[in-house]
Amino acid sequence: MKIHEYQAKDLLREYGIPVPRGRSAATPEEARLAAGELSGKVVIKAQIHSGGRGKGGGVRTAASPEEAFAVSAEIVGMQLVTHQTGPGGKKVHRVLVEEAADAQRELYLSILVDRSQRRECVVIMASEAGGMEIEKVAAESPERIVSCAIHPVVGFSPFQARKLAAALHLNSEQRKAFTDITRNLYRLFLDKDCSLVEINPLVIIGDGRLLALDAKLDFDDDGLYRHPEIKGLRDTDEEAPLEVEAKNASVNYIKLEGNVGCMVNGAGLAMTTMDMIKMAGGEPANFLDVGGGASPEQIEKAFRILTSDPHVKCILVNIFGGILRCDRVSSGLIQAAKNIEMKLPMVVRLQGTNVAEGRKMLNESGLRFTVAEGLYEAAQKAVSLVG
Amino acid sequence: MAILLDEKSRIVIQGITGAEGSFHTREALKLGSRIVAGVTPGKGGATLDGIPVYDCVGDAVEKHGANVSGIYTPAAFTPDAIFESIEAGVELIICMTEGIPVLEMVRVKQALKGSGARMIGPNCPGITTPGVGKVGFMPNFIHKQGNVGVVSRSGTLTYEVIWQLTNLGVGQSTSVGIGGDPIVGSGFKDMLALFERDPQTEAIVMIGEIGGTAEEEAAEFISSEVTKPVVAFIAGRTAPPGRRMGHAGAIISGGKGTATDKFNALEKAGVAVEKNPAELGRRATEILEKKKNQG
Numbered sequence: 001m002k003i004h005e006y007q008a009k010d011l012l013r014e015y016g017i018p019v020p021r022g023r024s025a026a027t028p029e030e031a032r033l034a035a036g037e038l039s040g041k042v043v044i045k046a047q048i049h050s051g052g053r054g055k056g057g058g059v060r061t062a063a064s065p066e067e068a069f070a071v072s073a074e075i076v077g078m079q080l081v082t083h084q085t086g087p088g089g090k091k092v093h094r095v096l097v098e099e100a101a102d103a104q105r106e107l108y109l110s111i112l113v114d115r116s117q118r119r120e121c122v123v124i125m126a127s128e129a130g131g132m133e134i135e136k137v138a139a140e141s142p143e144r145i146v147s148c149a150i151h152p153v154v155g156f157s158p159f160q161a162r163k164l165a166a167a168l169h170l171n172s173e174q175r176k177a178f179t180d181i182t183r184n185l186y187r188l189f190l191d192k193d194c195s196l197v198e199i200n201p202l203v204i205i206g207d208g209r210l211l212a213l214d215a216k217l218d219f220d221d222d223g224l225y226r227h228p229e230i231k232g233l234r235d236t237d238e239e240a241p242l243e244v245e246a247k248n249a250s251v252n253y254i255k256l257e258g259n260v261g262c263m264v265n266g267a268g269l270a271m272t273t274m275d276m277i278k279m280a281g282g283e284p285a286n287f288l289d290v291g292g293g294a295s296p297e298q299i300e301k302a303f304r305i306l307t308s309d310p311h312v313k314c315i316l317v318n319i320f321g322g323i324l325r326c327d328r329v330s331s332g333l334i335q336a337a338k339n340i341e342m343k344l345p346m347v348v349r350l351q352g353t354n355v356a357e358g359r360k361m362l363n364e365s366g367l368r369f370t371v372a373e374g375l376y377e378a379a380q381k382a383v384s385l386v387g
Numbered sequence: 388m389a390i391l392l393d394e395k396s397r398i399v400i401q402g403i404t405g406a407e408g409s410f411h412t413r414e415a416l417k418l419g420s421r422i423v424a425g426v427t428p429g430k431g432g433a434t435l436d437g438i439p440v441y442d443c444v445g446d447a448v449e450k451h452g453a454n455v456s457g458i459y460t461p462a463a464f465t466p467d468a469i470f471e472s473i474e475a476g477v478e479l480i481i482c483m484t485e486g487i488p489v490l491e492m493v494r495v496k497q498a499l500k501g502s503g504a505r506m507i508g509p510n511c512p513g514i515t516t517p518g519v520g521k522v523g524f525m526p527n528f529i530h531k532q533g534n535v536g537v538v539s540r541s542g543t544l545t546y547e548v549i550w551q552l553t554n555l556g557v558g559q560s561t562s563v564g565i566g567g568d569p570i571v572g573s574g575f576k577d578m579l580a581l582f583e584r585d586p587q588t589e590a591i592v593m594i595g596e597i598g599g600t601a602e603e604e605a606a607e608f609i610s611s612e613v614t615k616p617v618v619a620f621i622a623g624r625t626a627p628p629g630r631r632m633g634h635a636g637a638i639i640s641g642g643k644g645t646a647t648d649k650f651n652a653l654e655k656a657g658v659a660v661e662k663n664p665a666e667l668g669r670r671a672t673e674i675l676e677k678k679k680n681q682g
Binding site: 265 | 528529540567624625632633642665
């Protein structure tokens with residue numbers, strides 16, 4: 001789960017990590033008041049779950065509270081397009097107003113889980129190349145990134161921060177501050193089941209202090225059950241409406257750009273079905289995994305989600321019945337087709353447990369659909385129906 | 388012979404009285420699996436279809452010589468269940484549970500290191516050795532005893548491939564689902580090493596997914612350590628970056644973990660890469676035939 005920068009900075013503050021003074025605002029008036037509480041120049045930052053906000057015009061400065069009002073009036077409500085949002089952009093509902101910092105140096109600091117079999121532990125990464133995309137730094141000059149692995153039993157040890165600080169060429173005062181920041185960031189990472197904490201840039205300002213100028217926190221979805229306070233930070237405005245609906249129905253759905261809607265059981269098979277559609281010359285409209293033990297009700301809900309995407313021109317159902325029996329899938333499909341006015345062509349491929357019963361039910365239901373036996377055949381038929 | 392699950396396996400099911408645990412225990416019994424005991428804390432003294440239920444794994448080990456544990460407990464209790472199995476001296480832990488936080492798995496891996504236990508999963512469909520039995524979710528009807536080893540990160544996609552093989556008359560030595568989480572007990576490499584040493588296994592089918600570097604690590608291992616033919620498929624060529632495709636582990640992040648990277652690494656290692664999964668079974672059959680003619 002992702003959260004906004006202002007929420008991330010609140011958490012950093014709670015963990016004693018220095019961040020610029022400021023607060024979030026949902027209206028230009030709130031922004032004017034927030035700017036009034038600070039002195040001098042302020043920065044107004046659009047709050048959306050995407051990187052590259054500055055380039056899209058989502059980060060601007062203001063010299064006075066009045067200017068903060070005017071700038072916020074332009075940013076709040078705008079459709080912000082960045083390299084991560086897609087061409088449609090994302091609507092800005094809120095800005096962060098904070099004091100401008102005179103950054104002398106821009107560093108990078110992050111903590112994440114290294115899943116390679118060699119490590120399989122938490123890793124701290126730092127770089128002198130702050131303020132840039134770290135993927136780009138990793139690709140072009142990997143020697144500029146330093147990292148250290150944290151032993152899960154030993155935990156964080158100050159020497160690790162000292163080692164990183166030396167590579168960042170920090171003076172002794174700054175090393176001490178850096179060690180505190182790193183220790184606290186690791187504490188936050190563990191406490192809240194984070195999957196990524198990233199401070200980019202971590203800046204050194206004119207008086208030599210370190211400051212987290214930007215902050216990105218991602219959380220492990222599987223850990224959320226034990227952090228209700230983090231779960232409460234979820235912003236459904238940032239998610240595609242159909243994805244929110246799917247989540248509420250415990251269906252795994254991700255909207256894509258194509259027009260062949262697919263409904264599959266199992267994540268691996270769902271990905272494979274998408275691959276097959278592409279291989280057959282089509283474009284999948286979504287990833288949808290109804291899960292291993294889907295009920296007829298869940299199948300109906302999944303169907304509603306698929307059919308409410310206006311781009312979908314054809315539906316491909318691909319089920320390998322194991323625990324999920326084919327007759328249950330058929331009963332869900334029949335129920336769904338009755339309750340929703342199904343006008344789209346449909347290709348159904350059933351295999352596995354109770355396949356004969358499942359097929360018989362479909363044949364006798366009066367539903368119109370195309371049957372496919374094989375995996376690839378199903379994809380080809382679906383693509384041909386799109387035209 | 389087969390790998391992991393064999394004639395010597397004596398299975399204890401943790402979470403045996405739960406909905407999942409009891410259902411899949413009964414299914415596994417139909418396949419002949421030797422389930423000697425179950426564990427549900429607080430339900431010690433009960434039975435399930437004649438299988439004794441205990442409060443602690445230690446009792447199942449002591450009284451019934453259990454050496455394999457299958458775990459179906461809810462995610463919040465599962466790290467504890469795993470630690471209990473390790474402590475009780477179980478040799479093979481097969482964990483089906485989905486939704487364990489990654490940081491818990493970091494601790495679990497640490498506990499496994501230096502212990503005598505090997506773990507498969509979590510978030511996996513388990514293991515089936517045709518003719519011996521199974522632990523996990525794999526449907527009973529798809530298997531046939533034979534000489535192909537199957538190892539996969541997926542669930543239903545694995546059933547699909549096993550079923551293809553069976554329909555082509557190609558049996559399996561053992562099928563293992565290693566799980567779809569970012570950190571799992573055993574990786575492809577570990578399974579490939581076991582299949583390589585197993586006299587029953589003549590060829591290996593490997594099914595990977597986007598995300599992480601497990602397939603790349605496997606490719607490296609294959610090129611130096613595996614002499615048996617390997618056929619491989621990677622799911623998720625069309626997956627967008629930055630999105631978790633169902634499995635927590637199936638995510639392309641920072642431009643890493645793409646299907647193309649994995650296909651390339653495997654191809655370089657001499658693996659027969661198959662981009663159309665509907666053809667995986669046929670491809671494996673061809674390779675076995677070729678081997679027979681040569682051999």
